[in-house]
Amino acid sequence: MRIDSFFHAATNTWSHLLSGGDETAAAIIDPVLDFDAAGGRVSTESAQAILAAVHAHRLRVEWLLETHAHADHLTATDWLRRTLRAEGHPARSAIGAGIVAVQKHWKQVFGLGDDFAADGSDFDHLIADGESLPLGALTIEALATPGHTSDGVSYRVGDAVFVGDTVFSPAAGTGRCDFPGGDAATQYRSIRKLYALPESTRLYLCHDYPPRDAEPRAEIDLVEQRSGNAQLRRDTREADYIAQREARDATLPAPRLLYPSLQVNIRAGKLPPADERGRVFLRLPVIAGDEWREVRNE
Template sequence: MSVDVMSFFDPPTGSWSYLVIDPASRQAAVIDPVLDFDVAAGRTGHSGADRLLQAVRERDLDVAWILETHAHADHLTAAAYLKAQLGAPLAVGAGICTVQQTFARIFNLGSEFAVDGSQFDRLLQDGDSLPLGDLAIRVLATPGHTSDSVSYQVGDAVFIGDTLFLPDVGSARCDFPGGDATTLYHSVQRLYALGDATRMFACHDYPPQGREAQCETTVAAQRAGNIHLRDDVTLDAFVAMRTARDATLAVPRLILPSIQVNIRAGALPPPEDNGVSYLKLPLDVL
C-alpha cells in the first residue's frame, strides 16, 4: 500500500526529516526531526521544525507518533519541541538504553541521569507494530551503525535512518560505541529482503559534486548500485572496506552536543542555578 511522504531537508547537517501520512485517515508520523543549532554561538532554533509544523497544520494532519531511528551523532533532535507542540508520543528503539549507559559515562552525567530510556514515551522492540490510521508502522531492528538503530516500514516505504545512504554515497560508519560492520551488513540484507520495489528513505545525504541532495531510492537501486553494498559484495569484503574507511574519518562535528541532547529525547540539559543550560565538552576522550 502506498503512503504519502513529505520530506524536509536541513542543509547545515545534510539531514532529512519526514512526515509519513495515511491518506485515508490523515494520521501522520514524524521521523527524525532536526533542531537548528549554531555551534559557534551555542544557540538553538526551530525554523526547520516549524516548517514541518506548518505542513501538519496546512494539511490538517493528526500526528500520532514522533519517531527516532537512533540517537543521532550529527544533528540535534527537535523531538521534544515537536512533542510539546503536537502532544504526540515519542518512540525510539530499546537499544537507546545501551547508548545512554555508554555516553552517561563519557559525559559523567551522574546518578541523576536515568539510563533506562524513560525520557521517551515508548521503547520499541524488533517486530513491534504501531498504528497509523488504516496503516501500521512495522519496527525493524537494523543495528550496526549504532546499537539502537531501527528502521520503520510503512506500506511500500521504509525509513532507514543512517543504515544506508544513497547508492552513490554508500553506507554509514560503524566505529561509534556499539557499532559493528558485520552487524550492519546483516541489517542491510534484511532491508534488501523487503523487495526490490520498496521505497527507501535515508536520514542523510552527502551528495557528490554536481548532484542535488536526495532522500529517496529503492531496494533495487541499492542492490544494483550501492558503492559499498551491492549484491555482489561479500561480508568479508564489506567489513574490510568499512573498517579501513572508518579509520580515516574525522569525529563528526556535532557529536558532542548532539548526543547529550538526543539521549535526553531532545531535552536540553537541566538549567543550572543561573537558569542557563550547559553542554559538556569532554577532553581527550573521543
C-alpha cells in the same frame, strides 16, 4: 500514503512526515533542531516547517520516531512533542529499545549524574524488533537495523522503509560503524535484511551527501540500491564489506556536532537541566595526549 520530506542542508539530514493523507494520523521521523555551535544557540526554524505542513494538511501527529540517537545533528523531538501536545496531538516519542545501552555509555562519557536515569524513560515508548505501531489506517512495522549504532531501527510502512543511517544514496554508500556499539558485521546483516525486501520497496534516507552538481535525494529504489551501492551491493561478501568499512572508518574524523548532539539526543531532544540561574550547558570531554600529561605532572 503521503510522505513529505524536509532537507536540513547544514547537517545533510532528511526528516519525513508520514500520513495517510489529509486529515489523518501522522508520524514525524528524525526531525532536526537547528544549532549554532559557535554561538551556542538553538532554534526551531526547520521543525517549524514540519509543523506548518502538519497544520496545512490538518494532521493528527501520533508518533515522533527516531531511527537512532544521532551523532551529527540535534533532534527536535522534544520541542515538537511539547508544541504538538499543547495543540492536542498525542505526539508520543519513540526509539529502538537499544537506546538504553547507548544512554548508559554516554552517561559515563559525559559524567552525568543521577538526574539522568539512562533507562529509556526520556522516551514515551521503546520499540522492539518486529513491533507494529498503529497509525490510523496505516501500520508501521519496526525492523531492528543495528550496526551503525546499537539502537538502529528502520520503519516500514507499505512499500516505504525509513532506514536511518543504515544506508545512504548509492554513491555515498553506508553509515560508519566506529561509534560505540557499532559493528560492521552487524550492519552487513542489517542491510541484507533490507535487501531481502520486495523489489518494489522504496528506501527513505536520513542523510544524503551529493556531489556539488547534484541535488540530495530523499528516496532510493531498492533495486538501484542493491545494484549500485558504493560499499555494499547485492553480491558483496561479508568479509570484503567488513574490511572496506573498517578501513574507511579509520580515516573518518569525529562528526562536528558529536558531543552536543548526543547530550541532547539521548534525552529525546531535551536540553540538559538548567542551573539555578536558568543557564544550560553542554559538556565537552577533553582527551589529553601523553605529552600534555607529562608536562602537567612535572
